[in-house]
Amino acid sequence: MKHAEPNHQNLWQHPLWAKFQQAVGRNIWQLQVRGASALVIQHRISLGLNWLEVPRGPIFEDEKSLQTILQKIKELGKKEKSVFVRLSPYQPLPAPSSQLPAAIGDHHPQTSLLIDLTQSKDEILKQMKPKGRYNIKVAQKHGVQVQVSDDVDAFHSLLVKTGGRDGFGIHPKSYYQKMLENLGDHTQLLLAKKEGQVIAGGIFVYLDDMAIYYYGASDHSARKFMAPYLIQWEAIREAKKRGCQCYDFLGIAPEGAQNHPWAGVTSFKKKFGGHVVDYPQAKDMVLRPLWYGVYKMRKKLRD
Numbered sequence: 001m002k003h004a005e006p007n008h009q010n011l012w013q014h015p016l017w018a019k020f021q022q023a024v025g026r027n028i029w030q031l032q033v034r035g036a037s038a039l040v041i042q043h044r045i046s047l048g049l050n051w052l053e054v055p056r057g058p059i060f061e062d063e064k065s066l067q068t069i070l071q072k073i074k075e076l077g078k079k080e081k082s083v084f085v086r087l088s089p090y091q092p093l094p095a096p097s098s099q100l101p102a103a104i105g106d107h108h109p110q111t112s113l114l115i116d117l118t119q120s121k122d123e124i125l126k127q128m129k130p131k132g133r134y135n136i137k138v139a140q141k142h143g144v145q146v147q148v149s150d151d152v153d154a155f156h157s158l159l160v161k162t163g164g165r166d167g168f169g170i171h172p173k174s175y176y177q178k179m180l181e182n183l184g185d186h187t188q189l190l191l192a193k194k195e196g197q198v199i200a201g202g203i204f205v206y207l208d209d210m211a212i213y214y215y216g217a218s219d220h221s222a223r224k225f226m227a228p229y230l231i232q233w234e235a236i237r238e239a240k241k242r243g244c245q246c247y248d249f250l251g252i253a254p255e256g257a258q259n260h261p262w263a264g265v266t267s268f269k270k271k272f273g274g275h276v277v278d279y280p281q282a283k284d285m286v287l288r289p290l291w292y293g294v295y296k297m298r299k300k301l302r303d
Helices: 015-023 063-079 121-127 130-141 152-166 173-186 220-225 227-241 263-270 289-302
Strands: 028-033 036-044 050-054 084-087 111-116 145-149 187-194 197-207 210-218 246-248 275-278 283-286
Touching: 015 028, 015 036, 015 173, 028 063, 036 063, 050 063, 063 084, 063 283, 121 227, 130 227, 145 227, 152 173, 152 187, 152 197, 152 210, 152 220, 173 187, 173 197, 187 227, 197 220, 197 227, 210 220, 210 227, 227 246, 283 289
Parallel strands: 050 084, 210 246
Antiparallel strands: 028 036, 036 050, 084 283, 111 246, 111 275, 145 187, 187 197, 197 210
């Protein structure tokens, strides 16, 4: 297992992500000091309360610049009367920041799976699990066709089925539409069809040297055609064509985790090979302790 190094192009701290978050109605701030920066996103919760997120950030050069940017973030949080600020950086936070409480249910995964795209296509296939290679061939044998599409309706219909089957929440259709619109040429919706019927789909992001498998959905009744495997292979081929050097499956269950909700999708992703990476534990900067306690209690009851 490897520890993830910070990416020089961090999607969640990129201006494109800021544009997308604004498009879905969230307030954003782009803070900068010498040697550090932070895209801050506001999330509203019940009772007129809110919390702030610094997704995969802040980005900082050293402990001094980190403390300076954290002070600006804290000032913003107090001004906005936020309950807490969530920090989920790629870089480990040095003391004393490392002593902040662990985040409650951070939606950025702590473990992921990466494929090295500097390898040739044959080498990428060779490092896959035999079942992964086999399932790609099964989809090809069945005549599954994968195409770039703008049919968000079809993808969202699949997501509704997949979410209901696998027990995860989904966004409104407009969220995915705005993601595709605001990330522009850096994102693609791929749909797999069998005899004209959409049976699987995925949204992928390509940002300089990084490709990310962001969302996926499939029709369980068509599972024998193995369409999700062919979609992944086509996305990997596209990423190589664009010059990406790394393919990120975005999140898997931590190694050794028992009964993890991502166990099924982890099994699927690991068939493509790659190597496991761990990210630092996300931290919460608590600004309103009483309301933070209420938030923790309500989240525990929901989960």
